[in-house]
Amino acid sequence: MSAAKKKTTSANASPERRRELLNTAAEVFAAHGYNATTVRRIADEAGMLAGSLYYHFDSKESMLDEILSSFLTELWDGYDAVLAAGLGPRETIEALVTESFREIDRHRAAVAIYQKESRHLAAQPRFGYLTDSQRKFEKAWLGTLERGVAGGVFRADLDIRLTYRFVRDTVWVAASWYRPGGQHSPEEIARQYLSMVLDGIAVRG
Numbered sequence: 001m002s003a004a005k006k007k008t009t010s011a012n013a014s015p016e017r018r019r020e021l022l023n024t025a026a027e028v029f030a031a032h033g034y035n036a037t038t039v040r041r042i043a044d045e046a047g048m049l050a051g052s053l054y055y056h057f058d059s060k061e062s063m064l065d066e067i068l069s070s071f072l073t074e075l076w077d078g079y080d081a082v083l084a085a086g087l088g089p090r091e092t093i094e095a096l097v098t099e100s101f102r103e104i105d106r107h108r109a110a111v112a113i114y115q116k117e118s119r120h121l122a123a124q125p126r127f128g129y130l131t132d133s134q135r136k137f138e139k140a141w142l143g144t145l146e147r148g149v150a151g152g153v154f155r156a157d158l159d160i161r162l163t164y165r166f167v168r169d170t171v172w173v174a175a176s177w178y179r180p181g182g183q184h185s186p187e188e189i190a191r192q193y194l195s196m197v198l199d200g201i202a203v204r205g
Contacts, residue, residue, distance in 0.1 A: 021046055021056055022070075025063045026109035034064060034117050064113070065126060071110035072133050075103050083140055089148030093167075094194050096141070100171045101186035101193075104178050111175035141168065167197060 024046045028037050039060050043050040057063045078099040104111050122130040141164045148154035
């Protein structure tokens with residue numbers, strides 16, 4: 001099939017069908033890893049022939065690109081709204097953590113892929129935006145923590161970078177076990193996490 005034909009067919013595909021296929025691909029990538037996943041495996045999971053998948057996407061790389069870029073665009077829409085809201089440092093951390101869990105709820109597989117694959121994918125020109133996003137992510141969190149220390153909201157002896165890494169990893173690793181529609185809503189999980197991170201787990205005397 002010519003590149004022009006693929007492009008035309010893809011453009012005519014229904015948004016709902018594309019979304020279904022991307023959701024299937026995301027689950028396969030998350031479960032088996034990008035390199036180990038073939039177009040045939042994605043097609044099998046989608047209940048279609050491998051050749052038919054090319055009517056929607058020209059490669060598995062294109063599918064991965066759309067999965068990750070869509071997730072990050074939505075994540076930053078939420079984060080930017082939080083950062084522009086003029087909240088205090090503690091409230092900003094609370095809102096960022098809550099928004100993170102909402103993203104895990106909406107894009108669990110994409111988050112898992114990002115966690116596992118972004119480091120080596122970022123070396124490829126097509127996925128250079130992953131490095132840009134990581135830098136922006138780090139700046140947002142470190143800046144909020146630094147503001148909290150400077151304002152006396154967080155402890156003066158806090159290691160800012162270590163705290164950032166702890167909170168980041170504690171939150172995003174939840175994508176490995178979280179399942180949408182479970183016992184707790186993303187907001188309730190965020191509340192519990194924030195209680196442990198900000199207030200600890202020991203009973204105060």
